[in-house]
Amino acid sequence: xxxxxxxxxxxxxxxxxxxxxxxxxxxxxxxxxLASEPRLTVLATGDDPDEVLRRAPDADVVLLDLRLxxxxxxxxxxxxxxxxxxxxxxxxxxxxxxxLAALDAGAVxxxxxxxxxxxxxxxxxxxxSDRPYVPPALAGAMVGDPRPDRPMLSxxxxxxxxxxxxxxxxxxxxxxxxxxxHTVKQYVDRARIKYTRxxxxxxxxxxxxxxxxxxxxxxxxxxxIYRSQATHDRPTP
Amino acid sequence: xSADLGASAERTRTRKAAIPGPQPGPADGSTPxxxxxxxxxxxxxxxxxxxxxxxxxxxxxxxxVAIGLPxxxxxxxxxxxxxxxxxxxxxxxxxxxxxxxxxxRSAPLPPWPLAGLLLAxxxxxxxxxxxxxxxxxxxxxxxxxxxxxxxxxxxxxIGGLLALLTTHALIALGAVLAHGPGAADLARYTxxxxxxxxxxxxxxxxxxxxxxxxxxxxxxxxxxxxxAAERAAAxxxxxERRDRLAxxxxxxxxxxxxxxxxxxxxxxxxxxxxxxxAAARLRRLIAESDDVPDPLLHxxxxxxxxxxxxxxxxxxxxxxxxxxxxxxxxxxxADPLTGLLADARGWARLTVVSGPGEVVVSLVTPDxxxxxxxxxxxxxxxxxxxxHLYERDGDIxxxxxxxxx
Numbered sequence: 051x052x053x054x055x056x057x058x059x060x061x062x063x064x065x066x067x068x069x070x071x072x073x074x075x076x077x078x079x080x081x082x083x084l085a086s087e088p089r090l091t092v093l094a095t096g097d098d099p100d101e102v103l104r105r106a107p108d109a110d111v112v113l114l115d116l117r118l119x120x121x122x123x124x125x126x127x128x129x130x131x132x133x134x135x136x137x138x139x140x141x142x143x144x145x146x147x148x149x150l151a152a153l154d155a156g157a158v159x160x161x162x163x164x165x166x167x168x169x170x171x172x173x174x175x176x177x178x179s180d181r182p183y184v185p186p187a188l189a190g191a192m193v194g195d196p197r198p199d200r201p202m203l204s205x206x207x208x209x210x211x212x213x214x215x216x217x218x219x220x221x222x223x224x225x226x227x228x229x230x231x232h233t234v235k236q237y238v239d240r241a242r243i244k245y246t247r248x249x250x251x252x253x254x255x256x257x258x259x260x261x262x263x264x265x266x267x268x269x270x271x272x273x274x275i276y277r278s279q280a281t282h283d284r285p286t287p
Numbered sequence: 288x289s290a291d292l293g294a295s296a297e298r299t300r301t302r303k304a305a306i307p308g309p310q311p312g313p314a315d316g317s318t319p320x321x322x323x324x325x326x327x328x329x330x331x332x333x334x335x336x337x338x339x340x341x342x343x344x345x346x347x348x349x350x351x352v353a354i355g356l357p358x359x360x361x362x363x364x365x366x367x368x369x370x371x372x373x374x375x376x377x378x379x380x381x382x383x384x385x386x387x388x389x390x391x392r393s394a395p396l397p398p399w400p401l402a403g404l405l406l407a408x409x410x411x412x413x414x415x416x417x418x419x420x421x422x423x424x425x426x427x428x429x430x431x432x433x434x435x436x437x438x439x440x441x442x443x444x445i446g447g448l449l450a451l452l453t454t455h456a457l458i459a460l461g462a463v464l465a466h467g468p469g470a471a472d473l474a475r476y477t478x479x480x481x482x483x484x485x486x487x488x489x490x491x492x493x494x495x496x497x498x499x500x501x502x503x504x505x506x507x508x509x510x511x512x513x514x515a516a517e518r519a520a521a522x523x524x525x526x527e528r529r530d531r532l533a534x535x536x537x538x539x540x541x542x543x544x545x546x547x548x549x550x551x552x553x554x555x556x557x558x559x560x561x562x563x564x565a566a567a568r569l570r571r572l573i574a575e576s577d578d579v580p581d582p583l584l585h586x587x588x589x590x591x592x593x594x595x596x597x598x599x600x601x602x603x604x605x606x607x608x609x610x611x612x613x614x615x616x617x618x619x620x621a622d623p624l625t626g627l628l629a630d631a632r633g634w635a636r637l638t639v640v641s642g643p644g645e646v647v648v649s650l651v652t653p654d655x656x657x658x659x660x661x662x663x664x665x666x667x668x669x670x671x672x673x674x675h676l677y678e679r680d681g682d683i684x685x686x687x688x689x690x691x692x
Binding site: 144146164187190191193194196212215216217218219221222225226 | 566570604606607636638640641642647649651678680682683685687
């Protein structure tokens with residue numbers, strides 16, 4: 051539907067993916083999805099994150115089912131993200147609270163299980179290069195975020211998120227907003243980057259933010275991070 | 288997109304859609320349980336308080352008339368100033384009767400002027416009874432006045448009553464000292480003061496405690512009723528979901544069974560359509576985690592159910608809680624989309640994003656070939672406070688209704 055092609059990922063090197071899920075049939079399904087993209091290779095699979103990463107220490111991206119053996123693995127997610135592991139959470143639990151909690155814990159992206167192959171491949175490719183990818187379900191959670199300390203989004207960013215959530219087609223959103231598809235993606239991605247400032251700090255969030263600044267997606271002062279540090283560092287007269 | 292969408296800080300959880308089936312609530316969408324929770328304890332407390340008021344008024348007037356009056360009349364020749372004692376009795380009787388009636392009608396007289404009048408009568412009577420009648424039953428202010436203080440200060444804090452009774456005791460002490468008392472007089476004085484304090488204070492405090500207890504008990508009972516009603520609603524919702532899961536699961540199982548047995552061909556479009564439909568139904572069941580009925584989502588859910596029964600795979604995703612909306616706003620939000628849904632082919636995606644000041648409902652279906660004879664005019668138009676927007680771009684048909692509060 052509206053999945054974007056991702057360009058310039060990690061050169062010619064294959065991107066290693068680890069899959070953590072406690073349902074073998076889902077692992078096989080995701081493996082089949084990822085096999086459609088030649089730049090991706092599955093290094094290890096299993097139902098225990100530690101065990102899987104022991105077998106694939108060099109995995110670029112970890113696809114993590116949020117519910118493992120009946121428990122929400124948010125703690126594990128935060129632990130992995132803090133050490134810089136790029137974790138893409140995928141889950142059938144698509145209530146907005148769960149999705150936002152996963153972003154807060156440092157997940158690079160959140161994918162609803164039913165969002166399918168295109169979104170899954172696009173999310174993993176983007177995650178490997180520390181770039182944001184916002185599937186429609188996550189866009190819905192962000193646009194409806196009720197928390198008082200939610201990031202401040204611009205009107206255009208909110209509208210792009212809302213329409214993307216509704217239609218699942220960036221081409222249609224672009225026609226509707228009378229802008230290019232590229233600009234739609236920029237609005238959506240900028241909103242996502244603002245979420246790197248929510249929740250506790252994580253190495254993955256810093257990496258997303260740094261790449262977004264490098265790509266010119268956001269300016270440091272829009273996020274407020276460098277300005278506040280500059281204020282802090284100013285020598286006292 | 289207004290900035291306040293999704294700004295309901297008080298909300299901590301999302302309800303996705305209403306419980307299917309008959310709804311207990313009124314049509315305007317307000318939650319039926321809340322008024323009962325607030326009103327029941329207040330009503331019980333009011334009833335309990337009214338009983339205590341009747342008792343207090345009855346004691347004060349009965350004492351004044353049945354005990355005070357005969358003693359005053361019997362001893363009227365022995366007072367230092369009989370007119371003042373009798374006049375005071377009549378004044379307090381009339382004022383007390385008015386205050387009592389007003390109190391029973393929940394429109395009490397202003398407490399402090401009333402208390403001032405009572406204390407003035409108190410002082411005058413003490414000065415007028417004379418030494419011989421000072422401790423006799425004919426000095427009616429000893430026994431009666433405390434009860435009228437209770438009427439005057441009903442429903443107020445105990446401190447005011449204690450202050451009045453203390454002033455009363457000081458006035459009495461002044462009168463006793465003025466007559467050059469002996470040790471026996473002081474002992475009697477102490478006994479009388481104890482007597483005038485204890486009963487009125489006990490009734491005053493007791494009634495306040497009983498009212499408080501009644502209110503607490505009623506609140507606890509109302510909360511339990513609410514909980515039971517919510518549990519019943521949640522249980523009914525769960526049961527409905529279980530029933531639908533059994534139905535949907537059986538349909539999905541049949542397709543899978545036939546595929547596994549090689550009875551149907553995975554390449555057959557009809558088989559694919561059955562798989563897509565079964566998957567969409569299962570997905571919706573998983574997404575329905577709500578247990579609080581919301582009328583807007585309930586209407587949309589009902590329309591989605593109908594479309595699904597007609598074989599249309601449909602996603603219904605709701606984010607946020609719609610605020611309570613008047614029925615005509617809900618109609619304007621839901622009706623255009625439910626109408627289009629009946630005409631949809633292929634698949635449909637129905638979404639609702641709600642915040643305290645904004646609700647946006649959207650329906651996306653694949654665009655079909657040919658002139659759109661049944662569809663609404665394309666473009667944007669207003670229907671009262673609700674914006675409607677229809678578009679088709681060759682890929683999708685997109686209808687959106689948006690209410691801005």
